[in-house]
Amino acid sequence: MTALSMFDKIWRAHEVVPESAEAPAILYIDLHLTHEVTSPQAFAALRARKVPVRRPERTLATLDHSTPTEAQPIFGGVPIRIESAARQVAELERNARDFGVELLGLGDARRGIVHVIGPELGLTQPGMTIVCGDSHTSTHGAFGTLAFGIGTTEVGHVFATQCLLQRKPKTLAVTVEGALAAGVGAKDLALAIIGRLGVAGGAGQAIEYRGAAIRALSMDERMTVCNMSIEAGARAGMIEPDDTTFEYLRGRPRAPQGEARERAIEHWRALAGDDGARFDGEATLDAGAVEPMISYGTNPGMSLPIGGRIPERGDESFRQALRYMGFAPGEALAGKAVNVVFIGSCTNARLSDLRVAAAMLRGRRIAKGLRMLVVPGSQQVKQAAEAEGLHSVFTDAGAEWRESGCSMCIGINGDTALPGQYVVSTSNRNFEGRQGQGVRTLLASPATAVAAAITGQVTDPREFTR
Amino acid sequence: MQPLERIRSRTVVLAEDDIDTDQVFPARFLTTISSGGFGEALFADWRFDADGAPRPGFALNRPEAAGCGILVAGRNFGCGSSREHAAWALRDYGIRAVISTSIADIFFSNALKNGLVPVRIDTATHAWLLSHPGEVIEIDVGGGAVVLPDGRRVAFAIDPFARHCLMQGVDELGYLLSRLPEIEAWERARPGG
Numbered sequence A: 001m002t003a004l005s006m007f008d009k010i011w012r013a014h015e016v017v018p019e020s021a022e023a024p025a026i027l028y029i030d031l032h033l034t035h036e037v038t039s040p041q042a043f044a045a046l047r048a049r050k051v052p053v054r055r056p057e058r059t060l061a062t063l064d065h066s067t068p069t070e071a072q073p074i075f076g077g078v079p080i081r082i083e084s085a086a087r088q089v090a091e092l093e094r095n096a097r098d099f100g101v102e103l104l105g106l107g108d109a110r111r112g113i114v115h116v117i118g119p120e121l122g123l124t125q126p127g128m129t130i131v132c133g134d135s136h137t138s139t140h141g142a143f144g145t146l147a148f149g150i151g152t153t154e155v156g157h158v159f160a161t162q163c164l165l166q167r168k169p170k171t172l173a174v175t176v177e178g179a180l181a182a183g184v185g186a187k188d189l190a191l192a193i194i195g196r197l198g199v200a201g202g203a204g205q206a207i208e209y210r211g212a213a214i215r216a217l218s219m220d221e222r223m224t225v226c227n228m229s230i231e232a233g234a235r236a237g238m239i240e241p242d243d244t245t246f247e248y249l250r251g252r253p254r255a256p257q258g259e260a261r262e263r264a265i266e267h268w269r270a271l272a273g274d275d276g277a278r279f280d281g282e283a284t285l286d287a288g289a290v291e292p293m294i295s296y297g298t299n300p301g302m303s304l305p306i307g308g309r310i311p312e313r314g315d316e317s318f319r320q321a322l323r324y325m326g327f328a329p330g331e332a333l334a335g336k337a338v339n340v341v342f343i344g345s346c347t348n349a350r351l352s353d354l355r356v357a358a359a360m361l362r363g364r365r366i367a368k369g370l371r372m373l374v375v376p377g378s379q380q381v382k383q384a385a386e387a388e389g390l391h392s393v394f395t396d397a398g399a400e401w402r403e404s405g406c407s408m409c410i411g412i413n414g415d416t417a418l419p420g421q422y423v424v425s426t427s428n429r430n431f432e433g434r435q436g437q438g439v440r441t442l443l444a445s446p447a448t449a450v451a452a453a454i455t456g457q458v459t460d461p462r463e464f465t466r
Numbered sequence B: 001m002q003p004l005e006r007i008r009s010r011t012v013v014l015a016e017d018d019i020d021t022d023q024v025f026p027a028r029f030l031t032t033i034s035s036g037g038f039g040e041a042l043f044a045d046w047r048f049d050a051d052g053a054p055r056p057g058f059a060l061n062r063p064e065a066a067g068c069g070i071l072v073a074g075r076n077f078g079c080g081s082s083r084e085h086a087a088w089a090l091r092d093y094g095i096r097a098v099i100s101t102s103i104a105d106i107f108f109s110n111a112l113k114n115g116l117v118p119v120r121i122d123t124a125t126h127a128w129l130l131s132h133p134g135e136v137i138e139i140d141v142g143g144g145a146v147v148l149p150d151g152r153r154v155a156f157a158i159d160p161f162a163r164h165c166l167m168q169g170v171d172e173l174g175y176l177l178s179r180l181p182e183i184e185a186w187e188r189a190r191p192g193g
């Protein structure tokens, strides 16, 4: 028998009809997550065709992308300021009602960023296929799932049939040996991996992250790494489930409990790739060589170790990126002035991220004139952080503490910076205009973001963590 | 979708590499529940300055770009966000095909679902197209070839199923719905349901 990788096993277990030369596979989807921005046209298509949502119990909707992060419009009955966003929220509420889909609505204590709440609720479980109309669905691969982003037409396909037509992607093994040094986080590793593969290096592929450094990561950190897979162009990123995974799932409301859990763990262990399983491509990295990273350009591949200098490249795309950023080749990033710091997004706004940030910020204040926004990944993260008093650390330091949502990661709910401003952001995309028109984004870890908040300039976080 | 056999048009060139879908369709236009009218937001921040005036230097704003239906773009076009709005905006604007050496996966799939033909082509042909904006070329969907002005045919790979859908103007949902009996049988046979 051929040795199978974890990807092969999950793929095979979901092939309703295998692919052929003439037609793609019909792939079964276990869990479909949906939100207000990429679902309205899909629901409209169902209405036009008079088709129901076929398996509502495999579907969960939340409000995160265009949702405000101020308390009043969420809880206080004050209308949402941006009219089009308010309509989107109302539209999902209506669609969820009409089609019988569970919605974690505005006031729900379990609401949050779609890729934070799936794992948090225990919905994301090893071996599943998971899709969402959002490219960072790869986050869920941290649990040993095949999880990928889809467009709105495909959202409609899953609503109507619980299946997708898919060609089997190629597989890429990214092995990270060694151990991350003190002060270096999962986000730094993710940026280093993208730097190695390039922003299109993972195109058409599902990445499996493996090796000692990956095994050593917590679930929150694994999610950070898998989250960024799409920034290397990959369809999906995944990590073999192990005791760390099973411990994370223990007691989560939608995860199996008791005897069902024991049976599930047996099944989950069997997902591990067979010895000798083959991948279409391989890459290796030494975790020990990874330093705190920061981006200097307009895609996540344009990143540097924080002490580095911007390289020289002759092509027009590169020059355009530096023009946008207001940087020149050969410049050091350390010491560059920063206007805004954003701690948030599905990449880095889980409880452990907020703990790292608060530990550095405790007893300190953010730089004069700098704005800092801390937006927890979910309402549950928010509540847990408040139970530990983290919110006071942030507000005492001069930062804003908000309700959960995508916020300044995508800037469509009104949380944006001003044209020309520099934002050190724990999110995942530094594309032109991503955080507001003309805004310049520098991607970094929570530790590097806090270092910038304290000093008002790009700063090596190891100066604070010793 | 309209059945589509061939596209014959002048090209417009955006030579930048890694053009992401946030550029194609800026995020602030995403708060819409409408199913049409996306063309106005196409490349909004590249087409217009902060006051809404067209930037004369941008390729799509030049007079010779009017009516061009084929976009030739730099490497890795359509990377980033999964927003299908990017494909809708190109379609609504009148672009019917995008040519590059590489096109990001999710955008590629979204394009096909909207009758927008994504063409991944070899580097030499791509280089020629980049340096010859405004040439009239043809995309022969059935034959899987780009036909250059001198009549030379350059093959590109197109999935037979995608080609069938484009040429017949059928959408995948109809096909999936027709396979529901197999999907139901598969669900019943699955351990644990």
Ligand code: SF4
Residues within 6 Å of the ligand: A064, A065, A113, A114, A115, A134, A136, A345, A346, A347, A405, A406, A409, A410, A427, A428
């Ligand atoms: S936080 Fe950002 S990347 Fe994550 S789902 Fe929201 S918009 Fe997308």
